Amino acid sequence: MANILISPGKYVQGAGEMKKLGEYAEKYGKKALILITSSGYKRIGNIVEDSFAGKEVSTVFDYFNGECSKTEINRLLKVVEDTGCDMIIGIGGGKILDTAKAVAFHKSVPVLICPTIASTDAPCSALSVIYTDEGVFEEYLFLPANPNLVLMDTEIITKSPVRLTVSGMGDALATYFEARACKNSGAATCAGGLATSAAMSLAELCFNTLMEEGVKAKLALEAGACTPAVEKIIEANTLLSGIGFESGGLAGAHAIHNGLTVLEECHPMYHGEKVAFGTITQLVLENIPGEELEDIITWCIELGLPVTLKELGVKEVTDEKIMAVAAAACADTDTLHNMPFEVNPETVSAAIKAADAYGHYYLGK
Incomplete structure (x- = not known):
């Protein structure tokens, strides 16, 4: 058996980096589905939107339903099909990020991961943990590639609980x-x-x-x-x-x-x-x-x-x-x-x- 190491395409960590999200996203596509919670949007939605101002990338925001389940993944796949998005951006905690990765995998498009908390090691991985709609562990979904970009804005993370x-x-x-x-x-x-x-x-x-x-x-x-x-x-x-x-x-x-x-x-x-x-x-x-x-x-x-x-x-x-x-x-x-x-x-x-x-x-x- 071979020795293998895998990692995200790029890892960026620093204060205020979310303000550059649109600049980073330009390298991966033209239309981004941005998965975020409603509360997350209230906190930092303006920062995210401002980062895309003047950039050649349009955005579609969708609120996460709370569980990385097959039901939620399938719902978002339909959103991608209906809107023609060619990249996925997950902003938030581990389950949002895992969901974004799973959707990107099924649609064969790039995925950008932007944690607002440092609560798990999920962001960098080529793995999504799938739960039932009730929150019981169901299976691991192993992905063929790690995220294209992981962006950690330490200014935002420091303000989290x-x-x-x-x-x-x-x-x-x-x-x-x-x-x-x-x-x-x-x-x-x-x-x-x-x-x-x-x-x-x-x-x-x-x-x-x-x-x-x-x-x-x-x-x-x-x-x-x-x-x-x-x-x-x-x-x-x-x-x-x-x-x-x-x-x-x-x-x-x-x-x-x-x-x-x-x-x-x-x-x-x-x-x-x-x-x-x-x-x-x-x-x-x-x-x-x-x-x-x-x-x-x-x-x-x-x-x-x-x-x-x-x-x-x-x-x-x-x-x-x-x-x-x-x-x-x-x-x-x-x-x-x-x-x-x-x-x-x-x-x-x-x-x-x-x-x-x-x-x-x-x-x-």
Whole structure:
């Protein structure tokens, strides 16, 4: 099996870059479908529209319905057909971006990704996570190419709720450990081959950046400041984690996340918050040294990431609920089987229980 690394065509990060969106878009087509939420349009719609003034690109705005589902994708495909758009621009959070990528794939047109938050590593990837209309994980849609452009306006992202960037750190936390598991097992990555040394180095840099800059970035964001620590965390959450997970591989943490989606109580929690708990569970499965596990759990606590099922919204924890999560995580099509040892619902259920217990212990309650 070959070693493969994939990445977006261009990655741009800096304050005020959304004001240049029209300039960037001119290189990819003549008419853009811009997918955004109604609230997002109220916040930055004027910036987006102004960026296209005087440019040879016309725009069609459409409001996202809230879920990256086949229903929403098919609705937008009809919009593209009816309007004759020749590029897709997704502006917002992970599910909008995944939807934009899926629509662009089905229409074979360029896609420009403009996150307004740094809450997941979805922006850079050639992957869309498809959910049911009710928000339950359905499948991964692997795409033949990464986005043509990823544009991160750090001025806009800094103004987003701090919890979202912290959630992005929770998502990025999994990157190195899942890549390491895939490397140890010889599992194929999302890129369709084995991890390159470059991908593993980026995944490890992602983890080190989180540990060194995460708490500093959170405090700066709470003060409304975009500091070097914030810039580094935005890059870690988006670019380092994006390339790291895709060209390094997925394993236990994201499978546990997918399992947690079967519990309706967990639906209000953000993707990265569930992935953080999934990471702790994967590390329990791997039985890493106690001091390493303590460092990661206490880091999560310091950031406010959930380390117990109660913090994830599960008011009454039962064996039946935990087994339902474990069974879903162990689905034949999910990535838990990329771990370098055999897993089954029973061992995963035990790891979830232990992870929950460790979380309570370090929380002191």
